[in-house]
Amino acid sequence: MKEESGCSGEKRRAEWASLQPELVQLIADRVLSTSGVDEYMGMRAVCPAWRSAVAKPSPHAAVADLRFRPRQWVLLHGADDQEGRPLFLNVATGRFRRLRLPLLRDYIFVGASDGLLVLGARDLPHAARLLNPLTGDMLPFAAPIPPEDWVETAIVVGFEPTIIFAFEPAYGKYQYIPAYCSLGRGGDAVYSADPMGQLRAVRFHDAASNQDALFYLRSMVTYADNVYVLNSGGTLCKIVRTGGHWYAERILEVDKDYNVALVESAGKLLLIREQPEIIQVFSIDVKRKLLEPIESLGSSALFISHGNCMVVDADMLPSIKGNCIYSISFAGIQLDSVHVLYDLSDGKRRCFSGPLIPGDGLPPESDIIHEGPLSLAQTPKN
Template identity: 30%
Template sequence: MPLTIPDIPPAKRKKKDPTCLEISPVFPATATAGWSSLPDDLVRRIADSFLATNDVDCYMDLRAVCPSWRAATDDPKTNTSDPRFCPRTWIVLDEVSQSDDMRILLNTDTGRFLRKKIPLLLDYYVVATSSGFFVLADRSPPHAARVFNPLTGYTLRFTVPMAPDVRVAFVGSWGRGKASSPLCLVLLGDLSCKLYTTVPDSEAVVSYDCQQEVYNFFQKAIVGGAYPHIAGLGFAPAFAELLDLLRSLHADFVKGTLFVFKMNTELGKVEPLQSISNFAIFIGHRRCLPVDATKFPGIEANCVYYTKHLGLSAHICKYNIKDKKVERISEAREFVKQDKQFVLVAHRPFTIIQLLCSYTINTPDSQLALQQMSEGVEASRSNSGDSDLDD
């Protein structure tokens, strides 16, 4: 039998209590007046909160809201070397890049991921990424260098060409405070064992000679990210002292002996550390970086994560600085070598530990160097063909 719906008497309307507060209706954002007339100091306070965490992309979004907010805040274009606008805490995770113009950026201080489409990358050769910057090269000779800030969208033009035997050390300011220079590009010449520095729109290149052993140490430390920013000329004696200290400790770079030091480049002193507090350090054969472990679930503080190679594969180990104990993260291998790169073969989705270790174990090849190598091979084949025809 079908169910019958009982008759329900109509509800009686209750009289309003004059003492009760009524909730105002919600108006759409377009109907809310006054946002553009917020006091300048309040707008700047909100903007500074983004800069405090180096979330420069959010700062740029705030400036794009309206002309009054833009006028109340500093324009990154007027001072490209201002550390507030530099992507100093960001890295580019190449392992999860999905296309030529798509990149995944990670703020190592806050743990925030940013998936960003960058069409500009298609107009240049991508040479390297350093300190959150992209180092690019013109597609036409002499392949002048460009430094691109993916968070502000601004590009700095350099006159110096990108030579195939020169690698990018880092992008940053030389010195500190009022004595600091504009944003400069620091390069390392593998054939000459020299360190080169140049600034935007300048044909001048300053070179520094290095001994082979010191140069090799610079190459591993600076290019690898152990010390990505040169702050004054005190870095030279500090590196020399660190090198002497490692010799005295019989540190074996091949076997991966672990020591943690604090470097004071202003005084040229190096001090050993027994703890790195809530930080964790990721070390690979190509790069290294520190992260705040409290911002990344699954990462243990006061530990060093590193990759250990076993022929054509590699796995991840964790070294506890306090207990001096080493343990393997997983029984299965995490990386397999294909050509020159170690590819993650762990089960997806990748953990943050696997992604950061992949960042340290690999460095993408320069697109310019690959193009020049390909052109050289084609020229060699062409010359070989001409010789055969002559014979």
């Protein structure tokens, strides 16, 4: 029976491998549109015949063509295994994947945005690169990466993809701390870079003085094929290109007195407002220029860290609670991290890790929950 079963399996594989190339490509196109580039690249790995039939995107298409953009995949920083393989998570399905990306050792890791990794060459002038981790394709840029400690990135799509860099100007040497930009300090300059051009400052037009000024950042996100940013003055803007230059086009004014973060979720642009006692979530209507309060996230959970924000489907991740916000706050002048869970269903804020300092607006010690996970990388793998 085992031999028959084995022969039957080999026969089926041979039948699949003998499919007409046109039919294989048709199936691959359907897989790409419904399941994404991960499953598409998996089809190419089935057999040599399928690899020949299923076209591999060019380095430019792997970045510029949204069909090949791994937009639901996020890099979990600091979760590399002993072999140095980075850990990726699909926020929609809860699937974890470790990828062998040996070329990361040859580049400076700057950040991750919209499914792509932003890298810099180790040799001067540290030219920027965009890497699609699922296809292995890399698009070179002429512009260098900013020589700063803290760098945040976003991607503007189009025929010529553009990297938007946000960083705090500093006078030190090249020191790279991956992917975390201190967005609350209001001292972060915003610059753009396309494949053939150099770094250019993104300007903000001040209607009162009728002059352009440098734009300083609090939060930034890619949404609906555009980059939206929130500046230190509490103005939400869209990055637009006019006359060969990038400008921050004003959308609306938001509260500037609290910690805020922008995030894209299920086709909506969300604003997260974190106050000492409560955390509020708003949907931004870009066309009508309105903020609409959101009372429930359903099965979704939000993770906030230093101005960066991410949404996951809690139903797909064991030990993650839906309709909740996981936040990292700082306690006191020592900047000790405090992990906070805010439940939108009852409005309660609970600490589940870290020291507490009286008067910092956090719950008393009796409310500390000594259980994890403290990060998505610690959740059980499906």
